[in-house]
Amino acid sequence: MTLSFVFSHRLPARYKRASRLLSIASALFAATAVAHAQFGAPPSPTTQVHDPAALKPPPGARVALVEFEDMECPDCGRANPLLREAAAKYKIPLVRHDFPLAMHAWSFNAAVNARWFDTKSKALGDEYRDQVFANQASIVSPDVLLQFTQNFAAGHGLTLPFAIDPQGKLAELVKADYALGQRIGIEHTPTIWVVTANSKGAPFVEVVDRSKLYQLIDQAFADTASAKPASTKPAMKSPAAK
Numbered sequence: 001m002t003l004s005f006v007f008s009h010r011l012p013a014r015y016k017r018a019s020r021l022l023s024i025a026s027a028l029f030a031a032t033a034v035a036h037a038q039f040g041a042p043p044s045p046t047t048q049v050h051d052p053a054a055l056k057p058p059p060g061a062r063v064a065l066v067e068f069e070d071m072e073c074p075d076c077g078r079a080n081p082l083l084r085e086a087a088a089k090y091k092i093p094l095v096r097h098d099f100p101l102a103m104h105a106w107s108f109n110a111a112v113n114a115r116w117f118d119t120k121s122k123a124l125g126d127e128y129r130d131q132v133f134a135n136q137a138s139i140v141s142p143d144v145l146l147q148f149t150q151n152f153a154a155g156h157g158l159t160l161p162f163a164i165d166p167q168g169k170l171a172e173l174v175k176a177d178y179a180l181g182q183r184i185g186i187e188h189t190p191t192i193w194v195v196t197a198n199s200k201g202a203p204f205v206e207v208v209d210r211s212k213l214y215q216l217i218d219q220a221f222a223d224t225a226s227a228k229p230a231s232t233k234p235a236m237k238s239p240a241a242k
Contacts, residue, residue: 046206047191051183054097055204057197062224063092063217066204068099068181070189071114071132072107072139079190080133082210090217096129098177099189106142108174113149115170120158128152199223 049055057064065083069076087094098114100107110132118125131152132139139145153160165171181191192207194216201223207213 046208047187048185049204050185052204054180054184055193055195057195058093058095061093062197063090063220064095064195065092065217066095066097066193066195068097068177068184068186068189068191069129070099070101070104070107071110071129072104072136073101073189074136076190077133077136079192079210080130082213083192084130086213086217089214090221092217096126097181098174099181099186099191100174100178101189106139106145108171109142109145110149111174111177112165112170113145115173116160116164117153119170120156124156194220196220196224200226 055066065087067079067083069080083094086092098111100111114125114129114132116125117128128149132145132148135148139148150160192210192213193204194207194213195204196202199220201219205216205220207216
């Protein structure tokens with residue numbers, strides 16, 4: 001007979017119930033801890049960047065916005081109009097990366113759908129993303145997302161194919177973005193940076209307080225005032241000395 005057996009039989013019933021409740025609470029706490037480790041925890045003040053290679057403007061731009069987004073994330077939906085407005089106001093690129101979280105039922109599907117519309121035109125893909133964010137509250141399931149996507153396609157004279165990604169190529173692009181985010185050190189969505197080329201200041205600054213977004217962009221332009229935009233062509237090799 002084990003000690004635990006003796007205790008379990010000597011304890012009053014109310015303590016046994018309390019013990020079971022404590023065990024359940026402990027299990028829930030452990031599960032919560034795992035969820036926090038998978039991007040549920042309150043974010044750090046700034047992301048600890050491990051690999052900054054992607055945090056730079058596209059060729060030809062001095063300043064850009066880089067965002068890692070989940071199309072089912074409510075805060076991403078709130079951030080989207082501001083980012084689009086800022087990109088239009090300053091005439092700078094908004095570089096969007098997919099980072100669909102496993103806790104969300106349809107965000108991965110939405111990212112794949114957006115990639116399909118990208119194949120028609122990048123502008124159409126971005127319009128789809130914007131419309132998903134604008135209608136996010138009404139998209140309550142993958143089935144509702146499918147109906148929304150079919151209607152969006154029809155509104156642009158397109159028929160959504162039954163198998164939107166038969167070879168999985170679009171899904172691989174989404175997964176590649178997610179892997180890039182992991183290499184950088186993404187902990188939450190949205191994660192947004194103002195990035196610069198040839199800056200005399202910081203090459204990238206995370207937008208933690210979105211009320212300061214315009215201020216950060218102004219500073220980025222000031223820091224790159226004497227810089228040339230990132231080259232769109234590889235540097236020419238100088239001729240060999242004779």
